Amino acid sequence: MLLKTKSLCKSFARGKNSFFAVKNVEFSISASDFVFIVGRSGSGKTTFLNLISGILDPTQGQVFFEDEDILSMSDTAKSFYRNESIGFVPQSLAYLPNLSVFDNVRVPFFLFNRDGDSEGRALSLLELMDIAHLKNEMPQNLSGGEIKRMLIARALMNSPKLLIADEPTANLDKETSEKVMNLIKSVNKLGTAVLIVTHDSEILDENSTIYRMDAGELSIR
Template sequence: MTEHPTLSVRDVDKRLRLGGETIVILRGVTFQLERGEMTALMGPSGSGKSTLLGIVAGLDRPSEGSVMLDGKEIGNLSERELASLRSQKIGMVFQSYNLIPTLTALENVQLPLYVPGRNGHRLDRARELLDEVGLGHRLGHRPSQLSGGEQQRVAIARALIADAPLIVADEPTGNLDSDTGHALMDLLLGLRARRGTTILLATHNDSIAAMADRTLRMRDGRLVPA
């Protein structure tokens, strides 16, 4: 049997009603991501990148079209089903890290596993991942005690703890200097190579995008030739 892609997006539109007017944000977006592929998503502000990432991550729903994640259509799932899918199938990394300031690095990484039935071995797993991203010596540090690059490494470890097949990263290097940003990309590439994780990464940085397997470009809610 042929293996299905990690992600398949087909003819996705997104429209919003604003003040009696219909605003079209996404128009007929179609692409797929194969297993173990890292794809960069580029485009100017307002092109629809963040909306597309939100739909792919199950945080928003398309107005029309189909989104298949690991062979499962997600557009018609209930909110509870979507939450379960996100916890198992999607790791998310944000530009602003989104760490809980009162928790240590070790506690932040464990957060996705604090749900019924998924608590076994979470402590050992979190330690293993922090060691893998080079922070085995910073387990007890809170976000305010970590550099920007270290905080983003914690966020990546958190995204990986559920062994999700897809990581969705929205400008993960946007708050980092050039050297730290490229080091973070090297880390993601290494994790992808070892784990076969599929990564969809939004960025404004051409040199960051060049490190991906391919680049998708958006303009006015559409994918355009790279």
């Protein structure tokens, strides 16, 4: 098992009351799995992603990555876990505007000291995403679909075991959405586990595992 949660909960205070954004979630994903989580906005999907990424600490419950409890990690170890083991594609078009496409993709490589050919790795990822011809462009000159592909390449820079994509087709037309999804599927075929959070039913693959999140509770669809 690559990642699993046990009785995962996260509550927040709202005035004098509190509510559960994530409630008693049991979830697991294995190497090479392709998993979707669907649900309306506000159902707890993004909070769940922040919990399994170690960005948020749960109110109760546990998160295990390769049998290691990430909640017992130091802040530095959690940062290394996010940088090394998880590739995250955010919903927002988050990039460094003062860096080229090529250098944006290479950023995760330099967050921790490591050896290797960052230039060769970045170029191969840009080729995989079919945007190598844009490597010297500034991100703000790219289309929304091209930026998404750049963000996927960046998320894969350190060869993570799990790729997490939060609404990867948000604000994209149908043709571009299909291209982005085909690229993510090609990454999965290379052995990377994929977890996609979405409310776009058109991108769901019925051959994959599909969960539904509603009011913080997760169930198999």
